[in-house]
Amino acid sequence: MKKIIMMSVIAFSILGCAEPKIEQVVYEGTNKEAIIDNILTRRAIRKFTDQQVSESQLDTIMKSAIYAPSGLNKQSWEIRVVQNPSIIEEVNKRFLKYAEGREFQGSAARYREPGFNVMHHAPTFIVIASEKANAYSKLDAGLALQNILLSAHALGLGTCPLGTLVPLLNAPENADILKLLNIPEDYEVSINIALGHPAESPEAPIRYSNKVKVIR
Numbered sequence: 001m002k003k004i005i006m007m008s009v010i011a012f013s014i015l016g017c018a019e020p021k022i023e024q025v026v027y028e029g030t031n032k033e034a035i036i037d038n039i040l041t042r043r044a045i046r047k048f049t050d051q052q053v054s055e056s057q058l059d060t061i062m063k064s065a066i067y068a069p070s071g072l073n074k075q076s077w078e079i080r081v082v083q084n085p086s087i088i089e090e091v092n093k094r095f096l097k098y099a100e101g102r103e104f105q106g107s108a109a110r111y112r113e114p115g116f117n118v119m120h121h122a123p124t125f126i127v128i129a130s131e132k133a134n135a136y137s138k139l140d141a142g143l144a145l146q147n148i149l150l151s152a153h154a155l156g157l158g159t160c161p162l163g164t165l166v167p168l169l170n171a172p173e174n175a176d177i178l179k180l181l182n183i184p185e186d187y188e189v190s191i192n193i194a195l196g197h198p199a200e201s202p203e204a205p206i207r208y209s210n211k212v213k214v215i216r
């Protein structure tokens, strides 16, 4: 059983219109219900407030990340949390340059719009890199990713996985960025994540239940 405890109105925009109300919910039910609900209510967030994620929130999220299972417990990831606005801006600039003349699916298709930001203007940008030689490392990265998404959601924060940036960050001409982030050369980027305080609460996109079959 859930109960709405807070409806917060995000700061007024420059036009004076109120931004969407973000509902936060807590559970009066069991831990089990809360865990399942956390999984079902997590959404990809593409609008963030300017408020930065705190150190203690990051500690919880990163602890959750490294408690993900991994093949042979090799923990075949290198995770970087970037809160430096100049680096984030530089990555976006490089994306805009890389995007010129290319077509994308999803939100990146709008890269020609003024003010477009591939990280959805999130104040924190996470890079998960994977050991190239480890056969399980992409799965390991996916599990760490999901732990990040779910723990952030449990803390009332918003996330969006960012596959669009993966080829860009792995391109030889951007090796300086990986070097700056101290990612070893035998690792490659598997996924990125935008993290921050959500400024929207989108509906769940359609799910295809016929993709699951039980054979008895």
Ligand SMILES: Cc1cc2nc3c(=O)[nH]c(=O)nc-3n(C[C@H](O)[C@H](O)[C@H](O)COP(=O)(O)O)c2cc1C
Pocket (backbone or CB within 6 Å): 042, 043, 044, 045, 046, 106, 107, 108, 160, 161, 162, 163, 164, 165, 191, 204, 205
């Ligand atoms: C591997 C992966 C890559 C993704 N890349 C992007 C991306 O580059 N940009 C974006 O806005 N959303 C991206 N998403 C978010 C998906 O579009 C989103 O998870 C999906 O539409 C389902 O919506 P939901 O997460 O709200 O349930 C990505 C998700 C995954 C799992």
